[in-house]
Amino acid sequence: MRTEACAKTFGGRTVLSLPAIELAPGRICAVVGANGSGKSTFARLLAGVIPPDGGGAVLPPRAEVRYMPQKSYPFRLSTRANILLSGGGEERAEALMEALQIGRLARRRATGLSGGETAKMALARVLSRPCGLLILDEPTASMDMEAAILAEGLIETYCKETGCAVLLITHDLQQARRMAGDALFLYQGRLWEQGPAERVLFAPERPETRRFLEFYGGA
Amino acid sequence: MWTAFRKALALILSGDRELGNILLVTARMSLSSSLIALLIGVPIGLWLGSCRFRGRQALVVVNRTLMGMPPVVCGLLLYMLFSGVGPFGRLRLLFTVEIMILAQVLLITPLVAGSLETYVSGIAQPVRETAKGLGLGAGKTFLLLANECVYPIFSTYLLAFARAIAEVGAVSMVGGAIAWKTNVMTTAIMQYTNRGDFSLGIALGLILMAVSLLVNILVSLLQRRLSR
Ligand SMILES: Nc1ncnc2c1ncn2[C@@H]1O[C@H](COP(=O)(O)OP(=O)(O)OP(=O)(O)O)[C@@H](O)[C@H]1O
Protein backbone atom coordinates (compact mmCIF):
# COMPACT_ATOMS: atom_id res chain seq x y z
CA MET A 1 0.00 0.00 0.00
CA ARG A 2 1.46 3.30 -1.12
CA THR A 3 0.50 6.73 0.20
CA GLU A 4 0.99 9.58 -2.27
CA ALA A 5 3.06 12.63 -1.45
CA CYS A 6 0.81 15.03 0.43
CA ALA A 7 0.79 18.30 2.31
CA LYS A 8 -1.58 20.08 4.67
CA THR A 9 -1.76 23.78 5.41
CA PHE A 10 -3.85 25.37 8.14
CA GLY A 11 -4.32 29.12 7.84
CA GLY A 12 -1.16 29.60 5.81
CA ARG A 13 0.98 27.38 8.06
CA THR A 14 2.12 24.15 6.44
CA VAL A 15 1.93 21.59 9.24
CA LEU A 16 2.61 18.53 7.11
CA SER A 17 4.56 17.89 3.94
CA LEU A 18 5.39 14.27 3.18
CA PRO A 19 6.79 12.27 0.27
CA ALA A 20 5.17 9.07 -0.96
CA ILE A 21 5.45 6.32 1.66
CA GLU A 22 5.30 2.57 1.18
CA LEU A 23 3.36 0.63 3.81
CA ALA A 24 3.91 -3.12 3.82
CA PRO A 25 0.86 -5.37 4.25
CA GLY A 26 0.86 -7.56 7.34
CA ARG A 27 3.34 -5.28 9.09
CA ILE A 28 3.07 -2.67 11.79
CA CYS A 29 4.62 0.70 11.08
CA ALA A 30 5.14 2.93 14.11
CA VAL A 31 4.83 6.70 13.70
CA VAL A 32 6.73 8.68 16.31
CA GLY A 33 7.50 12.34 16.77
CA ALA A 34 7.02 15.27 19.12
CA ASN A 35 3.70 16.91 19.95
CA GLY A 36 2.53 18.90 16.98
CA SER A 37 4.84 17.13 14.52
CA GLY A 38 1.83 16.24 12.35
CA LYS A 39 1.12 12.62 13.27
CA SER A 40 -2.62 13.02 13.76
CA THR A 41 -2.88 15.25 10.71
CA PHE A 42 -1.25 12.49 8.66
CA ALA A 43 -3.75 9.98 10.06
CA ARG A 44 -6.68 12.27 9.21
CA LEU A 45 -5.44 12.74 5.66
CA LEU A 46 -5.12 9.00 5.15
CA ALA A 47 -8.55 8.33 6.67
CA GLY A 48 -10.10 10.92 4.37
CA VAL A 49 -11.36 12.99 7.30
CA ILE A 50 -9.66 16.10 5.92
CA PRO A 51 -8.55 16.67 2.31
CA PRO A 52 -4.88 17.28 1.48
CA ASP A 53 -3.82 20.62 -0.02
CA GLY A 54 -4.98 20.72 -3.62
CA GLY A 55 -7.45 17.88 -3.09
CA GLY A 56 -6.74 14.54 -4.69
CA ALA A 57 -6.34 11.15 -3.08
CA VAL A 58 -3.54 10.13 -0.72
CA LEU A 59 -4.41 6.45 -0.90
CA PRO A 60 -5.20 4.24 -3.90
CA PRO A 61 -8.90 4.18 -4.75
CA ARG A 62 -10.94 1.51 -2.97
CA ALA A 63 -8.34 1.12 -0.25
CA GLU A 64 -10.28 -0.11 2.79
CA VAL A 65 -9.22 2.06 5.70
CA ARG A 66 -10.20 1.79 9.37
CA TYR A 67 -9.14 4.57 11.68
CA MET A 68 -9.26 5.11 15.42
CA PRO A 69 -8.94 8.83 16.18
CA GLN A 70 -6.82 10.16 19.04
CA LYS A 71 -10.08 11.20 20.72
CA SER A 72 -12.55 8.48 19.91
CA TYR A 73 -16.18 9.43 20.19
CA PRO A 74 -18.47 7.22 22.27
CA PHE A 75 -21.88 7.27 20.60
CA ARG A 76 -24.93 7.57 22.82
CA LEU A 77 -25.54 3.83 22.63
CA SER A 78 -24.52 0.85 24.71
CA THR A 79 -20.90 -0.28 24.58
CA ARG A 80 -21.96 -3.38 22.67
CA ALA A 81 -24.02 -1.34 20.16
CA ASN A 82 -21.05 0.96 19.65
CA ILE A 83 -18.86 -2.02 18.77
CA LEU A 84 -21.55 -3.54 16.54
CA LEU A 85 -21.75 -0.28 14.55
CA SER A 86 -18.86 -1.27 12.34
CA GLY A 87 -20.76 -4.37 11.25
CA GLY A 88 -18.44 -7.12 12.42
CA GLY A 89 -21.21 -9.20 13.97
CA GLU A 90 -22.16 -10.33 17.48
CA GLU A 91 -19.60 -13.07 17.85
CA ARG A 92 -16.64 -10.91 16.97
CA ALA A 93 -17.89 -8.14 19.27
CA GLU A 94 -18.21 -10.55 22.19
CA ALA A 95 -14.74 -11.97 21.58
CA LEU A 96 -13.18 -8.51 21.46
CA MET A 97 -14.95 -7.35 24.61
CA GLU A 98 -13.83 -10.51 26.34
CA ALA A 99 -10.24 -10.04 25.21
CA LEU A 100 -10.15 -6.43 26.41
CA GLN A 101 -11.96 -7.26 29.65
CA ILE A 102 -14.90 -4.96 28.99
CA GLY A 103 -17.54 -7.68 28.81
CA ARG A 104 -19.20 -6.40 31.97
CA LEU A 105 -19.59 -2.96 30.35
CA ALA A 106 -21.44 -4.36 27.32
CA ARG A 107 -24.84 -2.99 28.33
CA ARG A 108 -23.63 0.28 29.80
CA ARG A 109 -24.08 3.57 27.96
CA ALA A 110 -20.76 4.23 26.24
CA THR A 111 -21.00 7.94 27.08
CA GLY A 112 -20.53 7.06 30.74
CA LEU A 113 -17.33 5.05 30.32
CA SER A 114 -14.01 6.19 31.78
CA GLY A 115 -11.22 7.40 29.53
CA GLY A 116 -9.46 4.06 29.36
CA GLU A 117 -12.72 2.13 29.04
CA THR A 118 -13.70 4.38 26.14
CA ALA A 119 -10.37 3.65 24.47
CA LYS A 120 -10.92 -0.11 24.87
CA MET A 121 -14.41 0.20 23.41
CA ALA A 122 -13.02 2.26 20.51
CA LEU A 123 -10.28 -0.26 19.83
CA ALA A 124 -12.75 -3.16 19.84
CA ARG A 125 -14.98 -1.12 17.52
CA VAL A 126 -12.25 -0.47 14.99
CA LEU A 127 -10.93 -4.04 15.09
CA SER A 128 -14.37 -5.59 14.44
CA ARG A 129 -13.86 -5.97 10.74
CA PRO A 130 -10.93 -6.73 8.43
CA CYS A 131 -9.52 -3.92 6.34
CA GLY A 132 -6.58 -3.03 4.10
CA LEU A 133 -5.06 -0.29 6.23
CA LEU A 134 -5.57 0.19 9.94
CA ILE A 135 -4.64 3.56 11.43
CA LEU A 136 -4.43 3.81 15.21
CA ASP A 137 -3.78 7.22 16.77
CA GLU A 138 -2.35 6.60 20.25
CA PRO A 139 -4.75 3.73 20.95
CA THR A 140 -3.32 2.86 24.38
CA ALA A 141 -2.49 6.37 25.62
CA SER A 142 -5.17 6.29 28.33
CA MET A 143 -5.03 2.56 29.12
CA ASP A 144 -3.36 1.02 32.14
CA MET A 145 -0.33 -1.19 31.54
CA GLU A 146 -2.20 -4.50 31.59
CA ALA A 147 -4.85 -3.21 29.19
CA ALA A 148 -2.18 -1.80 26.91
CA ILE A 149 -0.43 -5.16 26.72
CA LEU A 150 -3.74 -6.89 25.96
CA ALA A 151 -4.44 -4.28 23.29
CA GLU A 152 -1.03 -4.78 21.74
CA GLY A 153 -1.65 -8.49 21.45
CA LEU A 154 -5.02 -7.91 19.80
CA ILE A 155 -3.57 -5.47 17.29
CA GLU A 156 -0.74 -7.85 16.39
CA THR A 157 -3.15 -10.74 15.94
CA TYR A 158 -5.46 -8.61 13.83
CA CYS A 159 -2.54 -7.52 11.66
CA LYS A 160 -1.36 -11.07 11.14
CA GLU A 161 -4.79 -12.56 10.49
CA THR A 162 -6.10 -9.93 8.11
CA GLY A 163 -2.77 -9.19 6.47
CA CYS A 164 -3.49 -5.48 6.63
CA ALA A 165 -0.95 -2.70 6.96
CA VAL A 166 -1.03 -1.02 10.37
CA LEU A 167 0.00 2.54 11.07
CA LEU A 168 0.52 2.88 14.80
CA ILE A 169 0.95 6.39 16.16
CA THR A 170 2.39 6.24 19.65
CA HIS A 171 4.35 8.15 22.27
CA ASP A 172 5.20 4.87 24.00
CA LEU A 173 8.63 4.06 22.61
CA GLN A 174 8.75 0.69 24.35
CA GLN A 175 5.48 -0.18 22.70
CA ALA A 176 6.76 0.91 19.29
CA ARG A 177 9.88 -1.21 19.81
CA ARG A 178 7.81 -4.21 20.91
CA MET A 179 5.36 -4.08 18.04
CA ALA A 180 6.70 -2.32 14.98
CA GLY A 181 8.56 -3.79 12.02
CA ASP A 182 8.99 -0.38 10.42
CA ALA A 183 9.03 3.14 11.78
CA LEU A 184 8.55 6.72 10.65
CA PHE A 185 9.93 9.67 12.55
CA LEU A 186 8.12 12.94 11.86
CA TYR A 187 9.87 16.20 12.64
CA GLN A 188 8.05 19.52 12.23
CA GLY A 189 5.68 18.09 9.68
CA ARG A 190 8.33 16.37 7.60
CA LEU A 191 9.40 12.79 7.23
CA TRP A 192 12.75 12.93 9.01
CA GLU A 193 13.67 9.30 9.18
CA GLN A 194 12.15 6.12 7.84
CA GLY A 195 13.09 2.47 7.75
CA PRO A 196 13.12 -0.75 9.75
CA ALA A 197 12.24 -0.23 13.40
CA GLU A 198 15.59 -1.68 14.51
CA ARG A 199 17.30 1.26 12.91
CA VAL A 200 14.90 4.21 13.35
CA LEU A 201 13.94 3.35 16.93
CA PHE A 202 17.26 1.93 18.12
CA ALA A 203 20.07 3.45 16.06
CA PRO A 204 18.80 6.49 14.15
CA GLU A 205 21.01 8.37 11.74
CA ARG A 206 19.91 11.96 12.20
CA PRO A 207 20.65 14.07 15.28
CA GLU A 208 17.01 15.22 15.73
CA THR A 209 15.83 11.62 15.95
CA ARG A 210 18.58 10.76 18.40
CA ARG A 211 17.71 13.76 20.54
CA PHE A 212 14.03 12.70 20.50
CA LEU A 213 14.93 9.17 21.62
CA GLU A 214 17.19 10.47 24.38
CA PHE A 215 14.16 11.57 26.40
CA TYR A 216 13.04 7.96 26.46
CA GLY A 217 16.36 6.81 27.86
CA GLY A 218 18.29 6.89 24.61
CA ALA A 219 18.65 4.70 21.58
CA MET B 1 -56.33 42.94 45.36
CA TRP B 2 -56.99 40.00 47.64
CA THR B 3 -60.56 39.72 46.45
CA ALA B 4 -59.34 39.64 42.84
CA PHE B 5 -56.96 36.84 43.81
CA ARG B 6 -59.71 34.86 45.55
CA LYS B 7 -62.01 35.36 42.58
CA ALA B 8 -59.25 34.13 40.27
CA LEU B 9 -58.83 30.91 42.24
CA ALA B 10 -62.59 30.46 42.28
CA LEU B 11 -62.65 30.90 38.50
CA ILE B 12 -60.01 28.23 37.98
CA LEU B 13 -61.68 25.81 40.35
CA SER B 14 -65.23 26.39 39.08
CA GLY B 15 -64.29 25.54 35.51
CA ASP B 16 -65.48 28.82 34.02
CA ARG B 17 -66.56 28.24 30.41
CA GLU B 18 -64.87 31.27 28.90
CA LEU B 19 -61.68 30.47 30.77
CA GLY B 20 -61.92 26.91 29.46
CA ASN B 21 -62.30 28.11 25.89
CA ILE B 22 -59.29 30.39 26.22
CA LEU B 23 -57.20 27.51 27.56
CA LEU B 24 -58.35 25.27 24.72
CA VAL B 25 -57.50 27.79 22.01
CA THR B 26 -54.14 28.46 23.68
CA ALA B 27 -53.32 24.77 23.89
CA ARG B 28 -54.31 24.16 20.27
CA MET B 29 -52.26 27.11 19.08
CA SER B 30 -49.09 26.59 21.08
CA LEU B 31 -48.98 22.80 20.70
CA SER B 32 -49.48 23.02 16.93
CA SER B 33 -47.04 25.85 16.38
CA SER B 34 -44.30 24.39 18.55
CA LEU B 35 -44.66 20.95 16.94
CA ILE B 36 -44.61 22.35 13.40
CA ALA B 37 -41.63 24.55 14.27
CA LEU B 38 -39.87 21.46 15.63
CA LEU B 39 -40.57 19.44 12.49
CA ILE B 40 -39.15 22.19 10.28
CA GLY B 41 -36.45 23.53 12.58
CA VAL B 42 -34.78 20.27 13.63
CA PRO B 43 -33.80 19.14 10.11
CA ILE B 44 -32.61 22.65 9.29
CA GLY B 45 -30.55 22.78 12.49
CA LEU B 46 -29.05 19.34 11.89
CA TRP B 47 -28.22 20.28 8.34
CA LEU B 48 -26.75 23.69 9.17
CA GLY B 49 -24.74 22.29 12.05
CA SER B 50 -23.34 19.22 10.37
CA CYS B 51 -22.75 20.05 6.71
CA ARG B 52 -19.96 22.20 5.43
CA PHE B 53 -20.81 24.11 2.30
CA ARG B 54 -20.42 27.53 0.75
CA GLY B 55 -22.78 30.03 2.30
CA ARG B 56 -23.34 28.03 5.47
CA GLN B 57 -22.08 30.85 7.66
CA ALA B 58 -24.33 33.31 5.80
CA LEU B 59 -27.35 31.09 6.48
CA VAL B 60 -26.42 30.86 10.16
CA VAL B 61 -26.29 34.66 10.34
CA VAL B 62 -29.65 34.95 8.57
CA ASN B 63 -31.12 32.47 11.02
CA ARG B 64 -29.71 34.35 14.02
CA THR B 65 -31.28 37.52 12.64
CA LEU B 66 -34.63 35.79 12.29
CA MET B 67 -34.25 34.56 15.88
CA GLY B 68 -34.19 38.19 16.94
CA MET B 69 -37.20 39.25 14.88
CA PRO B 70 -39.60 41.19 17.12
CA PRO B 71 -42.99 39.43 17.24
CA VAL B 72 -44.83 42.61 16.27
CA VAL B 73 -42.77 42.84 13.07
CA CYS B 74 -43.76 39.28 12.26
CA GLY B 75 -47.37 40.19 13.04
CA LEU B 76 -47.19 43.28 10.84
CA LEU B 77 -45.75 41.29 7.95
CA LEU B 78 -48.48 38.65 8.08
CA TYR B 79 -51.15 41.28 8.60
CA MET B 80 -50.10 43.04 5.41
CA LEU B 81 -49.89 39.79 3.44
CA PHE B 82 -53.24 38.42 4.60
CA SER B 83 -55.38 41.55 5.02
CA GLY B 84 -58.16 42.16 2.50
CA VAL B 85 -55.92 44.06 0.08
CA GLY B 86 -52.83 41.84 0.57
CA PRO B 87 -51.71 39.14 -1.88
CA PHE B 88 -53.17 36.35 0.28
CA GLY B 89 -56.26 38.29 1.36
CA ARG B 90 -58.53 35.90 -0.57
CA LEU B 91 -57.64 33.08 1.80
CA ARG B 92 -59.55 34.91 4.57
CA LEU B 93 -57.11 33.68 7.18
CA LEU B 94 -56.75 36.88 9.15
CA PHE B 95 -58.19 36.61 12.68
CA THR B 96 -58.16 32.80 12.71
CA VAL B 97 -56.20 30.39 14.87
CA GLU B 98 -54.47 29.12 11.72
CA ILE B 99 -52.73 32.39 11.01
CA MET B 100 -51.75 32.69 14.67
CA ILE B 101 -50.09 29.31 14.33
CA LEU B 102 -48.38 30.46 11.15
CA ALA B 103 -47.07 33.58 12.90
CA GLN B 104 -45.68 31.52 15.76
CA VAL B 105 -44.10 28.99 13.43
CA LEU B 106 -42.29 31.87 11.72
CA LEU B 107 -41.10 33.13 15.10
CA ILE B 108 -40.12 29.83 16.68
CA THR B 109 -38.61 27.81 13.83
CA PRO B 110 -35.43 29.94 13.75
CA LEU B 111 -35.07 29.42 17.51
CA VAL B 112 -35.31 25.65 17.15
CA ALA B 113 -32.94 25.59 14.17
CA GLY B 114 -30.48 27.91 15.90
CA SER B 115 -30.33 26.02 19.17
CA LEU B 116 -29.83 22.72 17.38
CA GLU B 117 -27.26 24.20 15.02
CA THR B 118 -25.19 25.33 17.99
CA TYR B 119 -25.31 21.91 19.61
CA VAL B 120 -24.66 19.94 16.43
CA SER B 121 -21.74 22.04 15.25
CA GLY B 122 -20.09 21.29 18.59
CA ILE B 123 -20.16 17.51 18.09
CA ALA B 124 -20.26 17.14 14.29
CA GLN B 125 -16.50 17.03 13.84
CA PRO B 126 -15.68 14.15 16.24
CA VAL B 127 -18.84 12.27 15.25
CA ARG B 128 -17.97 12.51 11.57
CA GLU B 129 -14.31 11.60 12.18
CA THR B 130 -15.21 8.53 14.23
CA ALA B 131 -17.94 7.38 11.83
CA LYS B 132 -15.67 7.81 8.84
CA GLY B 133 -12.97 5.80 10.60
CA LEU B 134 -15.43 2.92 10.94
CA GLY B 135 -16.30 3.07 7.25
CA LEU B 136 -19.87 4.27 7.87
CA GLY B 137 -21.71 6.04 5.06
CA ALA B 138 -23.30 9.48 5.05
CA GLY B 139 -26.79 8.19 5.88
CA LYS B 140 -25.70 6.19 8.90
CA THR B 141 -23.50 9.04 10.10
CA PHE B 142 -26.46 11.42 9.93
CA LEU B 143 -28.61 9.00 11.93
CA LEU B 144 -25.90 8.70 14.57
CA LEU B 145 -25.66 12.47 14.75
CA ALA B 146 -29.42 12.78 15.14
CA ASN B 147 -29.32 10.15 17.88
CA GLU B 148 -26.80 12.30 19.76
CA CYS B 149 -29.36 15.11 19.69
CA VAL B 150 -32.32 13.39 21.34
CA TYR B 151 -32.12 15.29 24.64
CA PRO B 152 -31.31 18.66 23.06
CA ILE B 153 -34.32 18.19 20.76
CA PHE B 154 -36.54 17.50 23.77
CA SER B 155 -35.39 20.52 25.69
CA THR B 156 -35.54 22.70 22.59
CA TYR B 157 -39.13 21.60 22.10
CA LEU B 158 -40.05 22.51 25.65
CA LEU B 159 -38.51 25.95 25.27
CA ALA B 160 -40.31 26.41 21.94
CA PHE B 161 -43.58 25.51 23.61
CA ALA B 162 -42.93 27.90 26.48
CA ARG B 163 -42.18 30.64 24.02
CA ALA B 164 -45.34 29.89 22.01
CA ILE B 165 -47.62 29.93 25.01
CA ALA B 166 -46.20 33.20 26.33
CA GLU B 167 -46.02 35.11 23.06
CA VAL B 168 -48.44 37.99 22.66
CA GLY B 169 -47.30 40.57 20.09
CA ALA B 170 -47.76 38.60 16.89
CA VAL B 171 -50.85 36.63 17.89
CA SER B 172 -52.76 39.69 19.03
CA MET B 173 -52.04 41.45 15.73
CA VAL B 174 -53.05 38.63 13.40
CA GLY B 175 -55.55 36.93 15.71
CA GLY B 176 -57.37 39.98 16.94
CA ALA B 177 -58.13 38.44 20.35
CA ILE B 178 -61.71 37.63 19.40
CA ALA B 179 -63.58 36.13 22.36
CA TRP B 180 -64.51 32.43 21.96
CA LYS B 181 -62.45 32.28 18.77
CA THR B 182 -58.89 33.58 18.78
CA ASN B 183 -58.47 34.83 22.32
CA VAL B 184 -55.53 33.12 24.01
CA MET B 185 -54.18 33.45 27.53
CA THR B 186 -51.77 36.30 26.88
CA THR B 187 -54.15 38.36 24.78
CA ALA B 188 -56.97 37.74 27.25
CA ILE B 189 -54.82 39.02 30.12
CA MET B 190 -54.21 42.26 28.22
CA GLN B 191 -57.86 42.59 27.29
CA TYR B 192 -59.31 41.99 30.73
CA THR B 193 -56.73 44.16 32.43
CA ASN B 194 -57.59 47.02 30.10
CA ARG B 195 -61.22 46.60 31.10
CA GLY B 196 -60.27 46.73 34.76
CA ASP B 197 -61.28 43.11 35.32
CA PHE B 198 -58.27 41.62 37.08
CA SER B 199 -59.53 38.26 38.30
CA LEU B 200 -59.53 36.44 34.95
CA GLY B 201 -56.16 37.98 34.18
CA ILE B 202 -54.75 36.73 37.48
CA ALA B 203 -56.23 33.28 36.93
CA LEU B 204 -54.60 33.07 33.50
CA GLY B 205 -51.36 34.47 34.83
CA LEU B 206 -51.26 31.80 37.53
CA ILE B 207 -51.84 29.04 34.98
CA LEU B 208 -49.17 30.45 32.66
CA MET B 209 -46.65 30.58 35.48
CA ALA B 210 -47.51 27.01 36.48
CA VAL B 211 -46.98 25.80 32.92
CA SER B 212 -43.70 27.69 32.72
CA LEU B 213 -42.57 26.18 36.01
CA LEU B 214 -43.41 22.69 34.79
CA VAL B 215 -41.58 23.22 31.50
CA ASN B 216 -38.49 24.52 33.26
CA ILE B 217 -38.45 21.65 35.72
CA LEU B 218 -38.54 19.26 32.77
CA VAL B 219 -35.77 21.17 31.01
CA SER B 220 -33.52 21.11 34.04
CA LEU B 221 -34.14 17.38 34.51
CA LEU B 222 -33.17 16.83 30.89
CA GLN B 223 -30.09 18.96 31.26
CA ARG B 224 -29.03 16.96 34.26
CA ARG B 225 -29.28 13.78 32.19
CA LEU B 226 -27.35 15.50 29.43
CA SER B 227 -24.44 16.64 31.55
CA ARG B 228 -24.07 13.27 33.25
N1 LIG C 1 -7.75 21.96 12.39
C1 LIG C 1 -6.58 22.57 12.62
N2 LIG C 1 -6.46 23.92 12.49
C2 LIG C 1 -5.30 24.54 12.71
N3 LIG C 1 -4.16 23.93 13.06
C3 LIG C 1 -4.19 22.60 13.20
C4 LIG C 1 -5.39 21.84 12.99
N4 LIG C 1 -5.12 20.54 13.20
C5 LIG C 1 -3.83 20.47 13.53
N5 LIG C 1 -3.26 21.70 13.53
C6 LIG C 1 -1.86 22.02 13.82
O1 LIG C 1 -1.05 21.13 13.12
C7 LIG C 1 0.07 20.74 13.90
C8 LIG C 1 0.14 19.23 13.94
O2 LIG C 1 -0.95 18.74 14.67
P1 LIG C 1 -1.19 17.20 14.92
O3 LIG C 1 -2.46 17.04 15.66
O4 LIG C 1 -1.05 16.48 13.65
O5 LIG C 1 0.04 16.85 15.88
P2 LIG C 1 0.43 15.46 16.54
O6 LIG C 1 1.75 15.06 15.99
O7 LIG C 1 -0.68 14.49 16.42
O8 LIG C 1 0.62 15.88 18.07
P3 LIG C 1 0.26 15.09 19.42
O9 LIG C 1 1.44 14.24 19.74
O10 LIG C 1 0.12 16.19 20.42
O11 LIG C 1 -0.98 14.34 19.21
C9 LIG C 1 -0.10 21.35 15.27
O12 LIG C 1 0.75 22.48 15.37
C10 LIG C 1 -1.54 21.79 15.28
O13 LIG C 1 -1.70 22.97 16.02
Ligand SMILES: [Mg+2]
Ligand atom coordinates in the same frame (compact mmCIF):
# COMPACT_ATOMS: atom_id res chain seq x y z
MG1 LIG D 1 -1.96 13.59 17.71
